[in-house]
Amino acid sequence: MYSQELLKPDGRKLTLYSRFPIDEGIVAPSPSNEKVAANPHLRWHPLRGEWVAYASHRQGRTFMPPPQYNPLAPTSDPEFPTELPQGRYDIAVFDNRFPSMSIAAHDPPASIVETLPANGTCEVVVFTQDPQTALSLLEVDRLDLLLQVWGDRTSKAPPQIQYVLPFENRGVEVGVTLHHPHGQIYSYPFVPPVPARMLECQRAYYQQHNSSLLPDLIQQEIAASERVIYLDEYAIAFVPVCARYPYEVWIAPIAPVATFNDLSVEQRFALAKALKTVTLKYDGLWNRPFPYLMAWFQAPIDSKPHPEFQLHAEFYPPLRTKDRLKYLAGTELAAGMFANDTLPEEKAKELQAVVVNIETPVKL
Amino acid sequence: MYSQELLKPDGRKLTLYSRFPIDEGIVAPSPSNEKVAANPHLRWHPLRGEWVAYASHRQGRTFMPPPQYNPLAPTSDPEFPTELPQGRYDIAVFDNRFPSMSIAAHDPPASIVETLPANGTCEVVVFTQDPQTALSLLEVDRLDLLLQVWGDRTSKAPPQIQYVLPFENRGVEVGVTLHHPHGQIYSYPFVPPVPARMLECQRAYYQQHNSSLLPDLIQQEIAASERVIYLDEYAIAFVPVCARYPYEVWIAPIAPVATFNDLSVEQRFALAKALKTVTLKYDGLWNRPFPYLMAWFQAPIDSKPHPEFQLHAEFYPPLRTKDRLKYLAGTELAAGMFANDTLPEEKAKELQAVVVNIETPVKL
Structure with a gap:
């Protein structure tokens, strides 16, 4: 570079x-x-x-x-x-x-x-x-x-x-x-606040299990397989079992990796392929540019090692159907409890069904 | 009743x-x-x-x-x-x-x-x-x-x-x-999560000061006066100093009150007047029905007394101007840090300037 x-x-x-x-x-x-x-x-x-x-x-x-x-x-x-x-x-x-x-x-x-x-x-x-x-x-x-x-x-x-x-x-x-x-x-x-909370949850898990929370969850997602959208040797994309948004997707390396700079060349390339697959599937779902917020969470910068924190992306799409928004209202914004009217397993099925080819993209 | x-x-x-x-x-x-x-x-x-x-x-x-x-x-x-x-x-x-x-x-x-x-x-x-x-x-x-x-x-x-x-x-x-x-x-x-966090913050303050966080902040808001929208002997409405939404307003009793059922008759009636004043000012601001999420936070139900928790309402209006939304995006939804492009003092001034009469309401 x-x-x-x-x-x-x-x-x-x-x-x-x-x-x-x-x-x-x-x-x-x-x-x-x-x-x-x-x-x-x-x-x-x-x-x-x-x-x-x-x-x-x-x-x-x-x-x-x-x-x-x-x-x-x-x-x-x-x-x-x-x-x-x-x-x-x-x-x-x-x-x-x-x-x-x-x-x-x-x-x-x-x-x-x-x-x-x-x-x-x-x-x-x-x-x-x-x-x-x-x-x-x-x-x-x-x-x-x-x-x-x-x-x-x-x-x-x-x-x-x-x-x-x-x-x-x-x-x-x-x-x-x-x-x-x-x-x-x-x-x-x-x-x-949000990464701080993630850090806290992952730290508690690590102390208890001497193992990383998200890589362990990923192993269970792989075993369950029903919510997986992309999988190769190094990276995975899936609708998480605890999705808060109907079409929420996470992308992560499979092995524990704390930050972008800790990625191996293979892991990084696999994440790129997963990222392309997910965004192509999104755009292919309803044949329209699919709106989302995509955020990449990594460990904080504090000169300490963070074996507990897993680098990963979370997509929060605002749509629940092709033309209907999921509004964040009382329970989401005031209480902080998300209510999802669809099951992650159903939405994963829809995304799995969108066939994409990451080698030969089509113009939008 | x-x-x-x-x-x-x-x-x-x-x-x-x-x-x-x-x-x-x-x-x-x-x-x-x-x-x-x-x-x-x-x-x-x-x-x-x-x-x-x-x-x-x-x-x-x-x-x-x-x-x-x-x-x-x-x-x-x-x-x-x-x-x-x-x-x-x-x-x-x-x-x-x-x-x-x-x-x-x-x-x-x-x-x-x-x-x-x-x-x-x-x-x-x-x-x-x-x-x-x-x-x-x-x-x-x-x-x-x-x-x-x-x-x-x-x-x-x-x-x-x-x-x-x-x-x-x-x-x-x-x-x-x-x-x-x-x-x-x-x-x-x-x-x-949100009331749990409020409980935690108020509990820590109470233990340290033997006094309630929000009633103490309210005394400071009254003394500063620049963000106050409504005030009587029992209740206050104000744009909080730490507003996350441009037109955010809080309503609260002035004395410590943990739940709706702890309100005196006078406090309840004063809150009703404050509520009417705030919503009339909102609707009067741009002469249009003003959209908002209004939530009332009270202490949890757990048979313990909650002298630390203050009953209050928070309004989260989605508009930042008459026809422009404040979108919650990367920093708000992914990081959890709100970015407000306006100062609470300026927005309070706008709401203060809307003259309302809670006795003789006008049809919308």
């Missing part, structure tokens, strides 16, 4: 990644030359025992781009620079222009609860220069590179960072209006 | 509540006479350490009601019975026909994770016989009665129940297509 770090005129970082050497002399553009001066802060939520991030962004200069303007495509009209340059590269990562967290944040307001500067990072990850494609249609090798990029961003996290979470929000149903294939990486100066 | 318990032909319970004596001889209708045989179960989610409920409902007999059919209005055409009878009563509570939990649930399927019958209850609470009104337009006395009804349902919870959560999902934005004013009560055979 080759990479090149650049600086945008507004002070934000841009890193280009490729399988091939990247041209020297690429200059990083930005839609605006105005210095990004985000100063988000955190407030402590005493009733839930968690941090909430606050950022109020002033809109920059009046910017009236042409209708086809796509900030994630390589700049074609120098009068309307995008976030990305022309040139040969595969994947690009840059600092979000309107971040919820920023390493430069400082002097949080005094309040009746504890406050802190929101010293995290919010990065945008552009999967390809082609605005018309999708994660499911990228080559397995590109997905493999993406897994490497996620690992690289984890290694390069600033010293304040304790948790790095790559995710993709896909589809208007989850609020995404920009369809150029891209994801995000949020890096937190603390371990946020 | 008067009440009358009835049984529907399909075996479900219906309780009518009123300020006045309820006619004898009212017969409880049901859209279907088919026995409700829901058998939901719980599965343990080992990575999150929480229960997930599964219910797959067979649709009953083919039912083709007239277009104006409203299952929550009193039955007018005996050929198409609704959930409610004619007669003089104010509020009605009945068992949901398609429940996520049921006291009668039994024999959960064996699985690779622990399973249990989902022995909870899911009740529908109809606030009024008038389908055209809203919580904000009901008289303060009706809201006071509603608070009493929530208390009564808490007292009448079956012995398996450990937590009773009344809530209202309002608006198509949160998936509600039935606009007749109504809410729900979910009663859980365990303390669900």
